[in-house]
Amino acid sequence: MIYLQLFWEFFKVGLFTVGGGLASLPFLYDISDRTGWYTHAQLADMIAISESTPGPIGINMATYVGFTSAGVVGSVLATLGFIIPSIIIVSIVSRFLKKFSENKLVKGAFYGLRAVSVALICAALVSVVKISLINIPLFQETGAILDLISIPGILLAAACYFVLKKWNPHPVFVLGGSAIVGILLGFVGLM
Amino acid sequence: MKELLELFLAFARIGGLTFGGGYAMLPMLQREVVENKGWATEAELMDYYAVGQCVPGVIAVNTAVFVGNKVKGLLGAIAASLGVVAPSLVIIVAIAAFIQSFSELEIVQNAFAGIRVAVCVLIFTAIVKLFKKAIVDKFTFVLFAIVFALTVFVDISPIIFVIIAAIAGIIVKCVKEGKAK
DSSP, rough: HHHHHHHHHHHHHHHHOSSSSSGGGHHHHHHHHHHHHOOHHHHHHHHHHHSBBOOOOHHHHHHHHHHHHHHHHHHHHHHHHHHHHHHHHHHHHHHGGGHHHHHHHHHHHHHHHHHHHHHHHHHHHHHHHHHHHHHHHHHHHHOOOHHOOOOHHHHHHHHHHHHHHHHHOOOHHHHHHHHHHHHHHHHHOOO | OOOHHHHHHHHHHHHHHOOOGGGGGGGHHIIIIIIISSSSHHHHHHHHHHHHHHHSHHHHHHHHHHHHHHHHHHHHHHHHHHHHHHHHHHHHHHHHHHHHHTTOOOOOHHHHHHHHHHHHHHOOOOOOOOHHHHHOOOHHHHHHHHHHHHHSSSSHHHHHHHHHHHHHHHHHHHHHHHHOO
C-alpha cells in the first residue's frame, strides 16, 4: 500500500528534519534508495523546481516527491505526513515556550544537531554532483581522468557561483539561466 | 469558524507569496500576523520564529502552528499550517503534471542537465552559510566529518545520525560545563 507507506515515510522525515527545508534532502535520497519510487536525477530536478516556485522548499519537495511517487493523492499524503509531526511538537512546545528555548538539554542537543544537519546536506550535495558534474560510467569504461569530470559542467558551475556571489540574484534566475545554457549547448550530449 | 478560515487564508497568502521559505518569509509574516491581524506582537513573532528553527520540521509550518495555537488552539494550528502548504500543493502538482508529460523531449532534458549544475552551486552556497553557524569548535567539526564520510560511503539511515548527534551534543555540553565549574 504505497499511500500508507508514503505517509509514514514523510512522517519520519518531518519528525527528524531539523534546520529547515534543505535538511530534508538526505532523507529524500534515503527514501529513493530504499523504495525506488523516483531516481536521484528526478530528485535533483525536484529540488530545482522547489527552489523556483513559491512556498517553503521543504513543503514543495514533499509535495513533488509525493506526486511523482503516487499522483495527486500521494502529494497530499506526503505533505500531511510531513507537517503532522510539526503540528504535534510545536503545539506542545508552545505551552512552555520560554522554558524550552532556555533549556540546557535543548541547547546541547542543537549544538550537535546543527553539525550533523550540515554534514547530511553535504552528503546530499555529493549525490547531486554525481549526476551533474561527473560521469562515473564513462570513467569506468575509458579510465581516463578527463572523462570523469564534465568540463562544460564545471565551467557552468563556476559561472553560477560567480553570478551568485557578485549580484546575489534570486535562485530562480540562476536556475533559469542554466536551463537556457543547457538548451543552447545541448548539455545532455556534452556530459 | 470565521477565525479558522481567516487563519487559513492569511497563511495561504504567506505561503503562496514567499519564494524560498526561511528568512524570505519574515517580512510577509510581520505584515499579515502583526500589522494586519494583530494575532501576535512583534516580539512574540520573533520568539516563534527563533524556536521554530529549533524544533523538527519546516520553519514556515512551525511558525504557523505557533500563531494558530495562540489564536484558536489546536484547530487554529491545523488551519494555519494547512494554509501554508495549500499553495505549494496546487502549484507543484500543476508543474509536476506538466513536466511529466514533456520530460521525454530533448529540449527539456537539456534544460534540466543545465539546471542540475545550478542546483549543485545553490546547495553549496547554502552549506557555506550553515557551516559557519554550525561548526564552531573541534567537537562539531569531528562530528561533521564523521557523519559526512559515513553517509557518503556507508548506507546508514540519516535518522540514526540525528538521534546520535542530539545525545552527543547534550553529553559534550554537560561535560564542558562541568569542567568550567
